[in-house]
Amino acid sequence: MRLLLLSNSTAPGHRYLEHATEEIAALLDGARSLLFVPYALADHAGYTAQVATALAPLGVTVTGAHTASEPAAAVREAEAVFVGGGNSFRLLKALHEHGLVPAIRERVAAGDLPYLGSSAGTNMACPTLRTTNDMPIVQPPAFAALDLVPFQINPHYLDAKPDTAHMGESRAERLEQFLEENDVPVVGLREGTWLRREGERLTLGGIAAGGLLFRRGLAPEELTSGADLSDLLRGDYRFDVG
Amino acid sequence: MRLLLLSNSTAPGHRYLEHATEEIAALLDGARSLLFVPYALADHAGYTAQVATALAPLGVTVTGAHTASEPAAAVREAEAVFVGGGNSFRLLKALHEHGLVPAIRERVAAGDLPYLGSSAGTNMACPTLRTTNDMPIVQPPAFAALDLVPFQINPHYLDAKPDTAHMGESRAERLEQFLEENDVPVVGLREGTWLRREGERLTLGGIAAGGLLFRRGLAPEELTSGADLSDLLRGDYRFDVG
Numbered sequence: 136m137r138l139l140l141l142s143n144s145t146a147p148g149h150r151y152l153e154h155a156t157e158e159i160a161a162l163l164d165g166a167r168s169l170l171f172v173p174y175a176l177a178d179h180a181g182y183t184a185q186v187a188t189a190l191a192p193l194g195v196t197v198t199g200a201h202t203a204s205e206p207a208a209a210v211r212e213a214e215a216v217f218v219g220g221g222n223s224f225r226l227l228k229a230l231h232e233h234g235l236v237p238a239i240r241e242r243v244a245a246g247d248l249p250y251l252g253s254s255a256g257t258n259m260a261c262p263t264l265r266t267t268n269d270m271p272i273v274q275p276p277a278f279a280a281l282d283l284v285p286f287q288i289n290p291h292y293l294d295a296k297p298d299t300a301h302m303g304e305s306r307a308e309r310l311e312q313f314l315e316e317n318d319v320p321v322v323g324l325r326e327g328t329w330l331r332r333e334g335e336r337l338t339l340g341g342i343a344a345g346g347l348l349f350r351r352g353l354a355p356e357e358l359t360s361g362a363d364l365s366d367l368l369r370g371d372y373r374f375d376v377g
Numbered sequence: 378m379r380l381l382l383l384s385n386s387t388a389p390g391h392r393y394l395e396h397a398t399e400e401i402a403a404l405l406d407g408a409r410s411l412l413f414v415p416y417a418l419a420d421h422a423g424y425t426a427q428v429a430t431a432l433a434p435l436g437v438t439v440t441g442a443h444t445a446s447e448p449a450a451a452v453r454e455a456e457a458v459f460v461g462g463g464n465s466f467r468l469l470k471a472l473h474e475h476g477l478v479p480a481i482r483e484r485v486a487a488g489d490l491p492y493l494g495s496s497a498g499t500n501m502a503c504p505t506l507r508t509t510n511d512m513p514i515v516q517p518p519a520f521a522a523l524d525l526v527p528f529q530i531n532p533h534y535l536d537a538k539p540d541t542a543h544m545g546e547s548r549a550e551r552l553e554q555f556l557e558e559n560d561v562p563v564v565g566l567r568e569g570t571w572l573r574r575e576g577e578r579l580t581l582g583g584i585a586a587g588g589l590l591f592r593r594g595l596a597p598e599e600l601t602s603g604a605d606l607s608d609l610l611r612g613d614y615r616f617d618v619g
Contacts, residue, residue, distance in 0.1 A: 143545075177557045177619065222554050225619075254545075265514055268545060271507050272555040273617065278516040291545040303385075303496075303510060303533040312464050313514040315419045375515065377419065377467075 136246050137162060138283055138332040140260050141253040142290045142324035142341070144220050152189040152253070154327060158340060160193050162249050162331075163215050168196045170213035172206075172239075174229035175221025175255045182219060200235070207238035213248060220254025220290075223267040227259065228275040240281050246334070250283060254290045257324070261287045263374065266313055266321050268306075284332065286367050287313070292323030292346060307347075307355065314351045316377035320367060323347040328360065337364040378488050379404060380525055380574040382502050383495040384532045384566035384583070386462050394431040394495075396569060400582060402435050404491050404573075405457050410438045412455035414448075414481075416471030417463025417497045424461060442477070449480035455490060462496025462532075465509040469501065470517040482523050488576070492525060496532045499566070503529045505616065508555055508563050510548075526574065528609050529555070534565030534588060549589075549597065556593045558619035562609060565589040570602065579606045 139155070139162040146154035163169070171186045173179040183199030190197055195215075203209035210216060216239060218226070230236050242248035252260050258267045260283040264275070268291055293306045304312070310321050322330065328341030339345055339362045348356040348364075358364070381397070381404040388396035405411065413428045415421040425441035432439055437457075445451035452458060458481060460468070472478050484490035494502050500509045502525040506517070510533055535548045546554070552563050564572065570583030581587055581604045590598040590606075600606070 177554075222551075225554070225558065263516075265512070265516075267513065270551040270555060271509065271513060271520060272551075272558050273507070273619070274505075274520040278513060293545075303535075309464075309512040309514075312419075312467070313512060316467065316514050377515070 136244055136283065136332055136334060137249040138243070138260060138330070139249075139251050140257040140288060140330040140332075141251075142257065142292065142328050143326050144253040146327050150189065151185060155329060155341070156193070158329060158331065159190070159251060162251055163193060163195060164249070166195065166214040166249070168198065168213070169215045169217055170200055170209055171197050172200045172216065172218040172230075172235070172256070174201070175219055175223065175226035186217065186219065200233075207234040210235060210238040210242065210248075215249045215251065216243070217251040218256030218259050220256055222272055223255035223258045223264055223269045224271045224273050224275055226255050227264055227278070227280060228273050230259065231276050236279070236281060240283065243281070243283055257288055257290045260284055262319070263287070265317065265374075266310065284330075284337070284368065285370060285372055287319055287321040288330065289321055289323045292325045310349045314349060317374045318351045318376050319372040319374060320370065321349040322358070322364070322367070323349060330364070332368075335365060335368055337368055338362065339364055378486055378525065378574055378576060379491040380485070380502060380572070381491075381493050382499040382530060382572040382574075383493075384499065384534065384570050385568050386495040388569050392431065393427060397571060397583070398435070400571065400573065401432075401493060404493055405435060405437060406491070408437065408456040408491070410440065410455070411457045411459055412442055412451055413439050414442045414458065414460040414472075414477070414498070416443070417461055417465065417468035428459065428461065442475070449476040452477060452480040452484065452490075457491045457493065458485070459493040460498030460501050462498055464514055465497035465500045465506055465511045466513045466515050466517055468497045469506055469520070469522060470515050472501065473518050478521070478523060482525065485523070485525055499530055499532045502526055504561070505529070507559065507616075508552065526572075526579070526610065527612060527614055529561055529563040530572065531563055531565045534567045552591045556591060559616045560593045560618050561614040561616060562612065563591040564600070564606070564609070565591060572606070574610075577607060577610055579610055580604065581606055
């Protein structure tokens with residue numbers, strides 16, 4: 136299985152996807168075409184054009200899944216797949232409606248299709264939607280996602296409270312609430328970082344700030360860029376054990 | 378129908394619920410007992426004790442719904458109900474599981490039971506969960522909520538992006554995504570504000586900053602404290618029209 140799961144698609148001072156160009160090139164490994172899944176945003180054509188422009192320097196031709204008469208068939212023929220960010224509830228609803236959850240999972244899990252995700256596309260690689268930051272603007276038929284890793288990821292991980300006068304929960308408090316209900320580790324990926332899976336090896340990459348590992352009953356653990364997180368692929372985790 | 382829907386339960390420099398004491402007293406209107414619905418947090422007993430302490434100066438005795446053998450029966454006997462904040466997905470799941478959605482809705486809609494909500498409890502008064510800020514830590518059987526007002530509310534409304542280096546969406550951007558999929562107005566309630574419904578009259582209260590009204594195809598409209606929003610109760614709104 137080959138995955139590249141980006142916290143975010145755009146880093147400050149960089150063009151779209153530019154901060155991760157080398158990693159993306161390594162994932163694609165010479166593939167000349169890529170299927171883009173644009174459903175997290177409303178403007179599928181505009182979003183696909185943006186991705187095509189960003190990946191053109193890598194010599195990759197980009198096709199939007201929305202242009203296929205049967206998107207699941209397009210997945211079966213793809214050389215690589217990229218699930219882009221936006222609203223993860225809207226994205227997961229569309230994946231379910233188009234039969235893309237089994238179609239993508241089957242080929243990626245078989246090691247037959249490299250998977251690139253950013254933000255909401257990174258959420259999709261987890262067992263469920265439960266650690267997204269997004270607003271539930273539509274109701275997906277289920278929270279079950281692609282299950283390409285057995286733990287949860289929180290992209291765009293943010294340390295501080297948004298504003299000192301703001302009385303809502305911090306990100307860490309939200310993830311502690313997740314752990315009250317689920318005995319499943321969560322990797323909080325700070326902006327500019329990513330997870331790379333190659334078979335049974337999982338590593339954290341990107342900027343030095345790295346991420347944080349949240350586990351039930353333990354204090355959050357700092358993860359530095361380059362950390363080997365392969366142990367997380369071998370755990371036995373349980374949802375809904377609040 | 379008598380509702381008091383608070384953006385937040387605690388204001389900076391004030392004790393829990395203190396900033397809204399006069400409004401709460403007006404809503405309760407001499408009621409001597411209140412049923413508290415604590416399911417948004419994990420510690421039901423501790424949360425209920427906190428509410429009992431906060432409301433003691435008003436001469437109100439507080440009972441937690443979790444102590445009732447049948448919470449829906451407790452609703453049928455209550456003088457007033459308060460649905461507290463926390464995680465709105467956990468809260469809505471519990472409301473559905475305990476049969477509290479029809480039980481609360483029936484008596485409140487009949488004008489028979491005053492309803493106090495804060496944060497997640499304010500989200501519950503809307504037709505759906507779709508404009509919550511919370512993380513979907515558990516999966517409720519449906520997003521349908523109490524439907525005590527026909528529009529949506531976004532509590533803890535925040536103007537700024539959390540952090541200039543943060544690449545996630547701003548609150549306004551999230552609500553615009555909601556409007557892409559739903560033709561339903563959203564009142565963003567800034568911290569320290571609330572909505573008060575008395576029959577067919579709806580007003581915005583609390584600190585001067587007030588709130589913002591988001592409607593499909595229109596620029597967000599500033600709402601000042603004291604504004605009469607009764608027109609929002611009479612609209613014909615449609616979900617899932619993306």
